[in-house]
Amino acid sequence: xxxxxxxxxxxxxxxxxxxxxxxxxxxxxxxxxxxxxxxxxxxxxxxxxxxxxxxxxxxxxxxxxxxxxxxxxxxxxxxxxxxxxxxxxxxxxxxxxxxxxxxxxxxxxxxxxxxxxxxxxxxxxxxxxxxxxxxxxxxxxxxxxxxxxxxxxxxxxxxxxxxxxxxx
Ligand SMILES: Cc1cc2nc3c(=O)[nH]c(=O)nc-3n(C[C@H](O)[C@H](O)[C@H](O)COP(=O)(O)O)c2cc1C
Numbered sequence: 001x002x003x004x005x006x007x008x009x010x011x012x013x014x015x016x017x018x019x020x021x022x023x024x025x026x027x028x029x030x031x032x033x034x035x036x037x038x039x040x041x042x043x044x045x046x047x048x049x050x051x052x053x054x055x056x057x058x059x060x061x062x063x064x065x066x067x068x069x070x071x072x073x074x075x076x077x078x079x080x081x082x083x084x085x086x087x088x089x090x091x092x093x094x095x096x097x098x099x100x101x102x103x104x105x106x107x108x109x110x111x112x113x114x115x116x117x118x119x120x121x122x123x124x125x126x127x128x129x130x131x132x133x134x135x136x137x138x139x140x141x142x143x144x145x146x147x148x149x150x151x152x153x154x155x156x157x158x159x160x161x162x163x164x165x166x167x168x
Pocket of ligand 1 (some may be wrong): 011014015067114152
């Protein structure tokens with residue numbers, strides 16, 4: 001495993017993927033990391049729906065008019081859904097789990113990208129048509145996954161926006 005700061009530097013949004021399935025072992029690892037996410041009041045309201053069916057993945061591209069192009073080549077996806085009525089931290093809980101997924105994917109050399117669904121017109125309806133997510137759950141995002149087919153520069157530690165840090 002890369003050390004944590006290198007992992008953070010290397011994690012970039014990858015939107016183009018090779019035509020190569022992701023091994024179940026890697027998906028299981030990524031999901032284990034998601035299931036260890038911290039959540040408000042330890043309510044763990046998230047549910048994760050894994051999609052590997054290529055026809056379904058390609059259909060997900062239509063959930064947005066832009067911002068969902070990664071599903072043209074994605075080889076897997078994880079839908080992050082929560083019951084928004086159960087806990088007021090649901091968006092934070094879902095976002096933390098989604099970020100664990102992004103980092104775990106990078107840790108396994110797999111590219112990933114967040115496709116936002118919540119509050120995006122028509123997106124949730126389309127995802128719910130494709131994936132068997134109960135109506136009462138709210139979909140925060142779908143994380144697209146696949147072996148990288150594009151190069152992204154790693155973050156340069158000398159060029160981070162340090163002015164955003166306010167100490168004492
Ligand atoms: C809350 C959130 C929503 C995002 N939604 C989308 C999206 O709908 N489509 C997309 O292509 N990327 C999406 N992204 C990825 C961002 O565009 C990306 O993280 C940002 O440009 C920084 O680039 P990096 O991930 O390579 O560091 C989203 C990221 C976050 C955190």
